[in-house]
Amino acid sequence: AQSVTQLDSQVPVFEEAPVELRCNYSSSVSVYLFWYVQYPNQGLQLLLKYLSGSTLVKGINGFEAEFNKSQTSFHLRKPSVHISDTAEYFCAVSDTNAGKSTFGDGTTLTVKP
C-alpha cells in the first residue's frame, strides 16, 4: 500500500518570494516520485520526476525537488515565483513493481503581486 500527503492545501505567496510545497509519502515498496502542475482550466502536466540517481531534481519553469529517503519526502521548491505559477500542484508516486500510481490531494499555490 502507498499513500501521499501534501502537507499544505493552500500556499499564498508574494511575487518573487521563494516557495516550498511539501510532500511526504508512505510505501512498503520502492517508488518513483513525480510532481505535476494543473493550471486553471488545463490538464495536468509533468513538472519533474525522480527515478534514481541524484536526489536533487530540476524541472521546468525553474522548479526543483529534493528526494529524501530517510524522511520519505519529496518537497518542491522555487527560489522566486511569478504570477504565472499560480496553479494546483500534485505530488505522485508510482510503485516500481506493480506500477500503481497514487496522487496527493494537491496544493493550491497563489502568487500575489
Add this chain to the structure above:
Amino acid sequence: EAGVAQSPRYKIIEKRQSVAFWCNPISGHATLYWYQQILGQGPKLLIQFQNNGVVDDSQLPKDRFSAERLKGVDSTLKIQPAKLEDSAVYLCASSSRGFNYEQYFGPGTRLTVT
C-alpha cells in the same frame, strides 16, 4: 504530436442513468490510465491498462463501473447506474512505457449526477 483526447468534455445525467466516456491516447502509448478526481481531491486511479490487458483495477467499483481497451488503443469507461457520489472529473492519461515514465493527461470529462 496530438495529445490525449477525451469526450465528452461535460455530461449531466440523473442518478440511476448510465454514461460512457471515451479516451484516445497518444499514438504508440502502451499504458492507459483512468482516474477519478473529486472536487478538492487528487486524482484516484480507477484502472490501468498495458496494451489491452488490465494491470490494476483494485479501486474500480466493479458493481457499477466498467472499462475496456479493445485493440490496445482507445478506451471507454462506463458507469451504470450512476450515483450522486460519482460526480467528478474523469481523467484519462497515457504513457509510452509504463509507470516510471511521464503520464500525459487529457482535458478530462466533468460529470454531474443530479
